[in-house]
Amino acid sequence: MIGRxxxxxxxxxxEYVSGEMRRRERRRFDAHLVGCEDCWREVSFGWKGRGLAEASREVAPPGLRDEIRAALSIAARPSRAPRRLAVGAVAVALVVLLTLGAVAILGHRQPGAIDAAITAARTETLASRGPSTHAPPDLSEEGLVLVMGERVDLAGLPSDAFMYRDAAGESVFLFVSGSRFPTARDSTARPDGMGWQARSDGMTLVCGDRPVNYLVISENPSLVGPVEHMVKTSGVFVA
Ligand SMILES: [Zn+2]
Structure with a gap:
């Protein structure tokens, strides 16, 4: 077969997304990415999966970012840089533009905090910033066992995060914050005029602001209701 x-x-x-790729191979792969649809798709999914798509400054992995900075500062210098360096800078810049474009298309472009919460719920992973400020609510009567209760940072929005699991192994996440959660894209206002609900990437989200700012996310819609009901009625979150 010719060409590939x-x-x-x-x-x-x-390897590229995780940063395991060696510098030399990475450089080759940078160039290869421009022309290879398959690799490009895999890299885009990789970044998206890691939640790196939230902020454009994070789209490029650290190594590449440094290289871009170096390449651009070289290219910006008045004309003493050899021509191939300038061409290199253009190639790298092109990769970045393609990256930003693909992320804009692939990502459903939720607000950062929503995207971070969905990613946490889908991967069942929380980057803890310490213990939760609220005591984890007891949902054992709903058949839900607490797995994690942590303080997290959702793309700049500080929040408590509680993860529960039911007997079937399915998980549901409750986020509680002192600040309002941004509204998810394509969300619907609740019939009672309190908060919104949305479907995104196969996950069900409900959000409200009384008695506390909360966001509940699960792949199983039937797990969302009991958690929201507890938030509203148990008195745990009343100041
Ligand atoms: Zn390829």
Whole structure:
């Protein structure tokens, strides 16, 4: 077959996104990405999965970011840089533009905090900033066992995060914050005029602001209701 040497987009993209790729190979792969749809798709998914798509400054992995900065500062210098360096800078800049474009298309572009919460719920992963400020609410009567209760940062929005699991192993996340959660894209206002609900990436979200700012997320819609009901009625979150 002409034009494409055999390679493994999934494996190489994983190494690239995780930063395991060595500098030299990374440089080659940067160039390869511009022309290879398969690798590009894998890398985009990788970034999206890691939640790096939230802020454009984070779209490029650290190594590449440094290289861009270096390349651009070289290119910006008045004309003493050899021509191939300038071409290199253009190639790198092109990769970045493609990255931003693909993220804009692939990502459903939720507000950062919503995107971060969805990612946490989908991957069942929380980056803890310490213990939660509220004591974890007891949902054992609903058949939900507490798995984690942590203080987290949702793209700049400080929040408590509680993860519960039911007997079938399905999880539901409750986020509680002193600040209002941004409204998810394509959300619907609740019939009672309190908060909104949305579906995003296969997850169900409900959000409200009484008696506290809360956001409940689960892949299983039937787990969302009991948690929201507890928030509203148990008195746990009344100041
Ligand atoms: Zn490829």
């Amino acid at each position: 040497r055999s390679h493994e987009p999934e494996l190489q993209a994983a």
